[in-house]
Amino acid sequence: MARPEMQQDTEMPDSGKTIVMDVLRYRPEQDDRPVLQSYEVPFSDDMSVLQGLQYIKDYLDGSLSFRWSCRMAICGSCGMMINGRPQLACKTFLRDIYPEHVRVEALAHFPIERDLVIVMDDFIEKLESIKPYIIEKQPRPLAEGEYLQTPAERDLYEQFSSCINCMLCYAACPQYGLNPKFLGPGIIALLHRYNLDSRDAGAEQRKPLVNSEDGVYNCTAVGFCSEVCPKLVDPANAVNVNKMEAAKDYFLRLVRPRGGGK
Amino acid sequence: MSINLKRSNAPVFWLLFGAGGMLSALVGPVLVFITGIGVPLGLLLPENTLSYTHVHALAHSWIGALFLFAVVALFFWHAGHRIYHSLHDLGLHPGAGAKLVCYGVPLLATLIAVYALASMGYS
Amino acid sequence: MNTPAGNGRRPYMRSMQGWWRRNTFYVEYMIHEATALFVAAYAVVLLVGLVRLSQGQAAWNAWLAALRSPGSVVFHVLVLAAISYHAWTWFQIMPRTLPPVMLKGKRLSAAAITRSGLAAAAIVTLMVFFLVRGLWA
Ligand code: SF4
Ligand code: FES
Numbered sequence: 001m002a003r004p005e006m007q008q009d010t011e012m013p014d015s016g017k018t019i020v021m022d023v024l025r026y027r028p029e030q031d032d033r034p035v036l037q038s039y040e041v042p043f044s045d046d047m048s049v050l051q052g053l054q055y056i057k058d059y060l061d062g063s064l065s066f067r068w069s070c071r072m073a074i075c076g077s078c079g080m081m082i083n084g085r086p087q088l089a090c091k092t093f094l095r096d097i098y099p100e101h102v103r104v105e106a107l108a109h110f111p112i113e114r115d116l117v118i119v120m121d122d123f124i125e126k127l128e129s130i131k132p133y134i135i136e137k138q139p140r141p142l143a144e145g146e147y148l149q150t151p152a153e154r155d156l157y158e159q160f161s162s163c164i165n166c167m168l169c170y171a172a173c174p175q176y177g178l179n180p181k182f183l184g185p186g187i188i189a190l191l192h193r194y195n196l197d198s199r200d201a202g203a204e205q206r207k208p209l210v211n212s213e214d215g216v217y218n219c220t221a222v223g224f225c226s227e228v229c230p231k232l233v234d235p236a237n238a239v240n241v242n243k244m245e246a247a248k249d250y251f252l253r254l255v256r257p258r259g260g261g262k
Numbered sequence: 263m264s265i266n267l268k269r270s271n272a273p274v275f276w277l278l279f280g281a282g283g284m285l286s287a288l289v290g291p292v293l294v295f296i297t298g299i300g301v302p303l304g305l306l307l308p309e310n311t312l313s314y315t316h317v318h319a320l321a322h323s324w325i326g327a328l329f330l331f332a333v334v335a336l337f338f339w340h341a342g343h344r345i346y347h348s349l350h351d352l353g354l355h356p357g358a359g360a361k362l363v364c365y366g367v368p369l370l371a372t373l374i375a376v377y378a379l380a381s382m383g384y385s
Numbered sequence: 386m387n388t389p390a391g392n393g394r395r396p397y398m399r400s401m402q403g404w405w406r407r408n409t410f411y412v413e414y415m416i417h418e419a420t421a422l423f424v425a426a427y428a429v430v431l432l433v434g435l436v437r438l439s440q441g442q443a444a445w446n447a448w449l450a451a452l453r454s455p456g457s458v459v460f461h462v463l464v465l466a467a468i469s470y471h472a473w474t475w476f477q478i479m480p481r482t483l484p485p486v487m488l489k490g491k492r493l494s495a496a497a498i499t500r501s502g503l504a505a506a507a508i509v510t511l512m513v514f515f516l517v518r519g520l521w522a
Contacts, residue, residue, distance in 0.1 A: 297431070
C-alpha cells in the first residue's frame with residue numbers, strides 16, 4: 001500500500017532488476033505461527049536488505065513490522081536472520097545475495113513480538129544487571145579534574161567498548177537458545193569492558209553474575225558469536241577469559257579469610 | 263527472567279576439562295600412534311618398545327607414573343565433561359543420571375588409575 | 386510464552402529442534418565435540434593397559450596382543466584421526482579463550498596463537514616419539 005501523503009523512505013529504483021525477499025511474518029492477532037511471505041522487490045546495487053524491507057513497507061505491504069534507525073551499522077536495532085545468519089540488515093547488501101532469494105527472519109533465540117520485531121526485555125534486564133557504567137573507587141570531587149588513562153590502559157578494553165547491543169551474538173549462541181537464563185556473549189563482553197577499565201572499581205560487584213549458574217560456564221566455546229559480531233568485539237573471548245577469572249575466584253575464596261577479599 | 267546468583271561449581275570440572283583437552287591435543291595423537299598403530303604393526307618403532315620391563319620401569323618412576331596418571335585421568339575428565347555438554351546440546355536434557363555417568367566414570371577411572379599405579383610402588 | 390496476555394501480545398518462541406544443522410559452523414562444532422567419544426574410548430584402552438600392567442607380565446602381554454588384532458588397529462586409526470582433529474580444532478579456538486598475549490608490547494594475533502599451539506603439539510609429538518624410541522630401542 002503506497003502512502004502518497006507521506007515522505008517515503010525509499011525511491012523507486014529503476015535498474016530493472018528484481019530480487020525475491022522471503023520474509024517471516026507473524027501477526028499475533030491472525031497467525032498461529034510465523035509464516036514466510038514472498039515479495040518481489042526491484043533493487044539497485046546500492047540497496048541494503050533494510051532498504052529492501054523499506055521498499056516492501058512503502059510500496060507493497062504497509063503492515064510489515066521491523067526495527068531500524070541509523071542505517072549505518074551503529075544503532076544496533078536492525079539485527080535479523082538473513083539467509084540463516086544473524087546480520088545487520090543495513091550492513092548487508094542485496095547485490096551480494098542476488099540472484100538467490102533473501103530469506104529474512106526475526107533474530108533467532110528471542111521471542112517474536114511481530115514479524116521481524118523481537119522481544120528484548122531479557123537482554124535489557126541483563127544489561128542493567130551488570131551495572132554498565134563506571135563505578136568509582138571513591139567519589140571524585142570535580143576539583144581533582146578528569147581521570148587520566150594511558151593508551152595502553154585504554155587498549156585493554158577498547159575492543160569490548162565497541163558493542164552496539166545489536167544482539168546478533170545472542171542469535172548466534174546456541175547455549176543462549178537452549179538456556180535463555182544464560183547471561184550471554186554481548187552482556188559479558190560489556191561487563192568485561194567495565195572491569196578492564198582503569199577508572200572502574202566495580203568488578204567485585206559484578207563477580208556474582210559471572211560466577212553464577214547462569215554465568216560464563218554456560219558457554220561451550222562455540223565461537224559463532226564472535227564470527228557474526230559486526231563490531232569485532234570478540235564476545236567469546238570476554239566470556240572465556242572470565243571463566244578463568246571465575247575459576248580463580250572459586251578456589252581463592254577457600255584460602256582467603258572470610259570477608260577479607262579486596 | 264530472574265537473575266540467579268547461585269555460585270556455579272563448574273570451575274572444578276571446567277579446569278579438568280581444559281587440562282585434559284590441552285594434554286590430549288599435545289600428546290594424544292602421538293600416544294595413539296605409539297600404542298595403537300606403531301607398536302602393534304612394528305611401524306617406525308622397534309617391537310620391544312612397549313615391553314613389560316620398559317613400561318613397568320616407566321610406571322615405577324615417579325615422573326613416569328605422574329605422566330601416565332595425568333594422561334589417563336585427564337582424558338577421562340575431558341571427555342566426560344564434553345559428552346555431558348553434548349547431551350545438553352542435543353536437547354536430551356541430561357538429568358542426574360547422565361551427570362552421574364559423565365562425571366562418575368572419570369572419578370572411578372581416576373581411583374582405579376591411582377590404585378593400579380600405587381600397587382606397582384615407586385622407586 | 387505462547388499464551389494470550391490480554392493485551393494482544395502473543396510472543397512466539399521458536400523451537401531449538403535440530404539447531405545444530407542450521408549452518409556449517411554448528412555442524413563443525415558438533416563434530417569437534419564428538420571427538421570426545423574417541424578420547425573416552427582411548428582413555429578406557431589406556432586404563433585397561435594400566436591395570437593389566439599392575440597385574441604382571443603375562444597380563445601386560447595379553448593387552449599388547451589384543452592391540453595387535455586387526456580390529457584394534459583399525460579402531461586406533463579412527464581414534465588417531467579423531468584426536469588429531471580435536472588437537473587441530475583445540476588450537477583454532479585457543480585465541481578466543483586466552484587473555485591477550487603480549488609480546489614486546491604488542492598483542493599476538495589470533496593466527497600466531499594458533500600457530501604456536503600447533504607448533505607446541507608438533508614439538509611434543511616429536512619429543513615423545515624419539516624419547517620412546519631412543520630410550521628403549
Ligand atoms: S558483542 Fe557484537 S554481536 Fe554482540 S551485541 Fe555487541 S556488537 Fe552486537
Ligand atoms: S539501522 Fe542502525 S544498525 Fe542497522
